[in-house]
Amino acid sequence: MEGKKTAGRQKIPLEKIEKEAARYASFSKRRLSLYKKASELVRECDVDLGIFISSQTGKPYSFVHPTTNAVIDRFINPTTVDLGAQLAAAEARNKVIQYNDRLNEFDAREKAAKEKIRSMDQMNEARVRGWWEAMDQFNAVDITKFKEWLNTTEGLLNVQLKQLENGASSSVQSPPEDGSN
Known part of the structure; x- marks a missing residue:
């Protein structure tokens, strides 16, 4: 000792x-x-x-x-x-x-x-220096928060992309035929 x-x-x-x-x-x-x-x-x-x-x-x-x-x-x-x-x-x-x-x-x-x-x-x-230059000053908690924010943002963007794809594909398709014609 x-x-x-x-x-x-x-x-x-x-x-x-x-x-x-x-x-x-x-x-x-x-x-x-x-x-x-x-x-x-x-x-x-x-x-x-x-x-x-x-x-x-x-x-x-x-x-x-x-x-x-x-x-x-x-x-x-x-x-x-x-x-x-x-x-x-x-x-x-x-x-x-x-x-x-x-x-x-x-x-x-x-x-x-x-x-x-x-x-x-x-x-x-x-923001002033750019996020890539400031990453070395973040502590573990800040990095975890940033990662969670990125994951949340990615999820929201994926949901919005699927909604746009579904909206675009349904507008391209021809309307269903009616049996009365």
């Missing part, structure tokens, strides 16, 4: 980042990843969650679900049940679920649109 090409994941000791710009960039990235993990936790475990942090400059940031009041009330009185807060929390959860569904749908549409644009760009390139 060959030796490792990289050092892999290694533990990096935690220490203060000295450069202010790098420290702020790291804070922003870590804050966003923390929010993403919190959102996953809320979605998958159906929990109430609140995260409050402030930057070195004193700017406050927060992530709360379902509402700030519901999270604070739950923190202060964990055994108390407030039906109004529970209804508000349930409504907020339903909205989050709906928004996540819409976001996933938009992501799927965006992915499909990008794939279609990529395919159209490839087709335009092929």
Whole structure:
């Protein structure tokens, strides 16, 4: 077996980042990843969650679900049940679920649109250069699609040719004789 090409994941000791710009960039990235993990936790475990942090400059940031009041009330009185807060929390959860569904749908549409644009760009390139020059840039899926299109086109042309032949041969033949003449 060959030796490792990289050092892999290694533990990096935690220490203060000295450069202010790098420290702020790291804070922003870590804050966003923390929010993403919190959102996953809320979605998958159906929990109430609140995260409050402030930057070195004193700017406050927060992530709360379902509402700030519901999270604070739950923190202060964990055994108390407030039906109004529970209804508000349930409504907020339903909205989050709906928004996540819409976001996933938009992501799927965006992915499909990008794939279609990529395919159209490839087709335009092929038209400009001629299909015979562009065949070497097609991948297996594109070649399979092109082959299917050619087979379909050939089938349609054969059907149309048979229809034309049948129409031409029937018009050349003399009309059938009637027994009444």
